[in-house]
Amino acid sequence: MNARLFKAAITISGAFALFLPTIVAAQSREAYGLVTSIQFLENGSIGIQKMQELRNGSVRIGLDWAIVQSQPNGPFDFSFTDAMLDSARNTGMEIYANLGNPPAWAAPCPECRPYDVPSQWYAYARAVIDRYYGRYGSAITFGIWNEPNDKKFLRDNPSDDHGESDPLLYFYIAWHALRARNDLGNGARIAFGDITPTAWNDGWFQSFWGNIRGTVQSQDLIAVHWYPSDGDIYNLMSGLISYTGREVWMTETGTLTPTSDSAQVDAINYLISTFQYRPGYVANWTRFFYYRLWDGQCCAEALLRPDWSNRPGFDTYKNRIPGGSSATILSAGQGLNPGQSVASPNGRFMLSYQTDANLVLYDNGSPVWAINCWPQCSDIGAPGVAVMQGDGNFVVYNSGGGPVWWSGTDGNPGAYLAIQDDGNLVVYSSGGTVLWQR
Numbered sequence: 260m261n262a263r264l265f266k267a268a269i270t271i272s273g274a275f276a277l278f279l280p281t282i283v284a285a286q287s288r289e290a291y292g293l294v295t296s297i298q299f300l301e302n303g304s305i306g307i308q309k310m311q312e313l314r315n316g317s318v319r320i321g322l323d324w325a326i327v328q329s330q331p332n333g334p335f336d337f338s339f340t341d342a343m344l345d346s347a348r349n350t351g352m353e354i355y356a357n358l359g360n361p362p363a364w365a366a367p368c369p370e371c372r373p374y375d376v377p378s379q380w381y382a383y384a385r386a387v388i389d390r391y392y393g394r395y396g397s398a399i400t401f402g403i404w405n406e407p408n409d410k411k412f413l414r415d416n417p418s419d420d421h422g423e424s425d426p427l428l429y430f431y432i433a434w435h436a437l438r439a440r441n442d443l444g445n446g447a448r449i450a451f452g453d454i455t456p457t458a459w460n461d462g463w464f465q466s467f468w469g470n471i472r473g474t475v476q477s478q479d480l481i482a483v484h485w486y487p488s489d490g491d492i493y494n495l496m497s498g499l500i501s502y503t504g505r506e507v508w509m510t511e512t513g514t515l516t517p518t519s520d521s522a523q524v525d526a527i528n529y530l531i532s533t534f535q536y537r538p539g540y541v542a543n544w545t546r547f548f549y550y551r552l553w554d555g556q557c558c559a560e561a562l563l564r565p566d567w568s569n570r571p572g573f574d575t576y577k578n579r580i581p582g583g584s585s586a587t588i589l590s591a592g593q594g595l596n597p598g599q600s601v602a603s604p605n606g607r608f609m610l611s612y613q614t615d616a617n618l619v620l621y622d623n624g625s626p627v628w629a630i631n632c633w634p635q636c637s638d639i640g641a642p643g644v645a646v647m648q649g650d651g652n653f654v655v656y657n658s659g660g661g662p663v664w665w666s667g668t669d670g671n672p673g674a675y676l677a678i679q680d681d682g683n684l685v686v687y688s689s690g691g692t693v694l695w696q697r
Contacts, residue, residue: 288316289353290534291580292548293562294511297321299552302346305567309552310350313562313573314583317353319510319548321405322391323360324373324383331364332379335386341394348395355510355548356391357402357453358384358436368417372428376435385439392447401440402450402482402510403433408458423457426467433467437474450482451475453510456489459498468503484511487526492533496541506543509534513550514572517558523572524689525673528590531579536593549576571689578677586677586685589653594646605680616642618655618664620684620697627682628697630655630664647676651694653686668694 293313297320299306310318320343327335347354361380366373373380384401391399407413407429410422433451440447451471458464481499485492499507514526527549534547554561562573577583579590587603595601595612602609609621620628643656651671655664666686668674673689684697 288314288351288580288582290317290546291315291576291583292317292319292355292510292546293552294319294548294550295552297323297326297340297343300343300347302342302349306552307346307350309563309567309569309573310347310352313577314580315352315549315576316580317355317546317548318347319355319357319402320347321360322356322358322387324358324365324380325360325362325369327387328365328383329362335383335390337390344391344395344399348398354391354395354399355402355450355508356387356399357405358387359404370412370414370420371417372413372415372432376431380432381435381439384436385443388436388440388447389443389445392443392445397448400448400450400480401436402453403436404429405453406455406484407432407452408454408463423461423463426463427470430467430470433471434474437471441474441476446476446478448478448480449475450480450508450510453482453484455484456495459483459495460490464499465502472503480506480508482508482510485509486512487515493538493541496537496544500541500543506545508546508548509544510546510548511550512547513560516560518560519558520571521673521689523570524575527572527575527579528673528675531576532590532592535579571691574691578675585680589647589676589678591647591649591651591673591675594644596644597642601678603678603680603682607680608678608682610678610684612642612645612655614642616655616657616663618645620678620682622682628684647674647686651686651688653695666695 293310293315295318301307322340327337327340344354360369361373365379388401405412408424410420410424413424413429414420437449440449452464454464481503483499485495496507512530514523537544550560552561553563553567555565557565562570562576564570578586578588582604585604587601597612597614600609600611607623611619611621613619618630619626641658643658645655647653649672650669651674652669653666653676654662656662668686671688671694674686674694677685677687685693686695688694
């Protein structure tokens with residue numbers, strides 16, 4: 260190993276315990292969601308085909324009041340929403356449906372407080388919850404409004420669209436949605452907030468929660484949005500979890516825009532790693548929704564280009580979703596401590612960093628490859644860690660921080676290690692080029 264490689268390796272090794280905390284399981288497909296528009300769920304459409312390709316286990320859509328009740332106090336028409344949501348369920352996705360966006364007859368603007376919350380809003384919330392909990396049971400969760408702490412999305416006056424909303428206004432809307440669910444007595448799950456981090460940081464959410472908490476049920480949860488400019492993600496999630504004692508979903512996250520393909524890949528790898536390798540004190544952060552599938556722009560948040568072709572970020576997200584690809588991925592900062600193993604998606608192959616300091620790949624329990632430092636491993640000290648570094652090098656260290664084996668793939672930031680269903684162990688570049696394989 261040359262000096263440059265050794266220096267990089269020691270730096271990563273010394274900090275390893277800080278960025279690889281105890282792993283919290285987040286391996287169900289439903290834990291990985293996608294935000295999209297409801298019309299993209301149409302059976303046979305390119306939108307639903309892309310989601311089937313991606314294999315996201317959950318989807319967040321808006322189930323707008325304006326869609327299902329076009330006339331004042333008129334009948335509810337669920338024909339369109341039935342078709343869209345049935346299509347999503349038929350692909351195995353669970354649904355997160357935001358309630359909101361009143362029709363023109365029910366509010367002065369789509370982002371405004373409805374005129375008649377206790378009666379008309381209540382009736383809408385009750386009808387939607389009754390129909391779709393009866394149809395899908397626990398496979399659907401109902402969110403109440405979008406980012407209600409921001410006047411851009413919830414306000415009394417149509418022209419007053421700047422600044423922070425009144426938490427009592429959101430309480431009023433959320434309480435009557437809760438009343439609708441509680442009157443039904445059906446056990447449907449409601450998520451509160453879809454707030455931005457500002458609501459937690461300045462006490463807006465605490466004010467809202469202090470008023471609503473006595474009405475919520477045990478299955479209800481908290482929803483929050485977060486982007487890379489919003490500060491420490493674990494501080495936010497741990498604060499919400501400890502304050503409410505609830506499960507918390509990140510129902511919107513993504514990249515800052517405009518963004519290049521490579522920046523999107525790096526951001527997705529960071530976000531998913533932060534979720535998959537979150538420490539135990541935020542174990543109640545249980546779902547993750549990426550924003551979004553398609554937006555018709557070339558360089559914004561979406562995973563697809565305007566022509567619906569895949570950006571590299573699409574394939575990166577797909578590879579990180581359990582069952583989404585034929586490989587299990589270790590990205591930058593991920594690795595194995597002594598005694599830990601990671602399996603291929605089909606469970607046949609297991610990469611194990613053993614307590615005797617050997618790194619071994621097993622095929623149904625039989626070794627097929629190793630770094631061949633055993634029994635010599637006893638001469639190099641106790642096992643340390645096997646880590647996929649940020650510089651693209653996969654390195655095995657002893658407990659003193661000395662490298663004992665490496666893939667020689669440094670100089671490739673964004674590279675990742677894949678344990679494939681065919682038994683191959685491969686380091687790929689961020690663009691998918693093979694850099695090393697066993």
